[in-house]
Amino acid sequence: MKLLMVEDNKSVSEMMSMFFQKEGWDVSFAYDGIEAVDMFNEDPDSWDIITLDLNLPKKDGMEVAKEIRAKSKSVPIIMLTARDSDSDQVLGFEMGADDYVTKPFSPITLVARIKALQRRAHAEAQPEAPKHPEEQKKKEYQIKTAHFKLNTNTREAYLDGQLIPDLTPKEFELLNALAQKPRQVYSREQLLELVWGYEYYGDERTVDAHIKKLRQKIEEVGPQVIQTVWGVGYKFDDSEVDKPK
Template sequence: MKILMIEDNKSVSEMMSMFFQKENWDAHFAYDGDEGVKMFKEDPDGWDIITLDLNLPGKDGMQVAKEIREVSQAVPLVMLTARDSESDQVLGLELGADDYVTKPFSPITLVARLKALHRRAEIVEEDAPHKSSETANDDQNFDVITEHFKLSTKTREAYLDDKAIEGLTPKEFDLLHTLAKNPKQVFSREKLLELVWDYEYFGDERTVDAHIKKLRQKIEKVGPQVIQTVWGVGYKFDDSSIKESEA
């Protein structure tokens, strides 16, 4: 696995370098935001995963995340931050981070998170070559079909009343798939972390909430909202209340 770590604290980088070597990962390091963006853009399709410190000299982590996502929606991105501000963490997720880890962190925990994200990314890449000329009218090609919604895991496409839901990131698509294949079933945030992020619950639900928010914004561009909040419990997919006049 080829990893880019954008981190201005050289002690942290040196420590993680030892752990990356134990995993036989090809690790590269940038020590400020400008260098990180430059290294990424030199080979945007060559990185398997990126870790990004929020508080960087030059371009800060928020700007770096924005520029990375303008080039690639697919590369897994994990933010590392010493800040305790909830707004900073949520903003990082909304700018396209797949996950974040608060400093100080356990190197073993970070490696486990990176492995989980990489496994998910590999699944997406394995499915990508199968993309064909499927359309919203070819029902046999879809894994999930409800009265108003269709989703294909092979093409990574989703439609609401035959209108494509555009710009879904890998995590947003996986969230939508997990919810939609079990209509009306309520999932807790902890369960979604386990199913979509592929690791056990570490005590922070904002990762799920931020991704749900972005997913809803993209759904609402094409039709009525189908991701419902069940207060005090979690989230569910339900398109049964969509009226024909709204379709």
């Protein structure tokens, strides 16, 4: 795996370098935002994962993430930051981050997050076996309810016939996981396991931040179908949707 770590604190980079080498990963380091963008742009398709500090000299991590996403929609990005607020997390996800790790962090935790994101990215990249036209037609929508339908091949979701706009990969996967079993309540820990692929090392606020953005996009086209079950987690429920917006 080829990894780009963008981190202005060289002591952190040196510490993580030992852990990355132990995994056998090919790691490059950038120490400011401009260097990070230049290194990424040299060969955008060659990188398997990026860890990106939010507080960087010359160009901050949010802008770096935005520029990377303009070149690659799929390379996984983990934000690393000393900031610890929901607004910062949401902004990071809006800029294209897939996960969020707050400093100070355990090197073992970061390695686990990287492995989980890479496993999922690799699984999503595997081509599906060709389907017979009739079989493909039957599976046009893998999830279909009275008001909602979702196609995992096109990665599109519709509420009362209207496309839910601009879903990020993680937002789509969250919606897919919840909608597969309408009205079943999922804890944040379960959603971390289903969508991010890790259990013990998960940060529940990652789920909350993604749910917040997902709800905003759903509300652009119709009634809210992601419900909070206080003290437990979240569920998909479109039983209260009576008509299109």
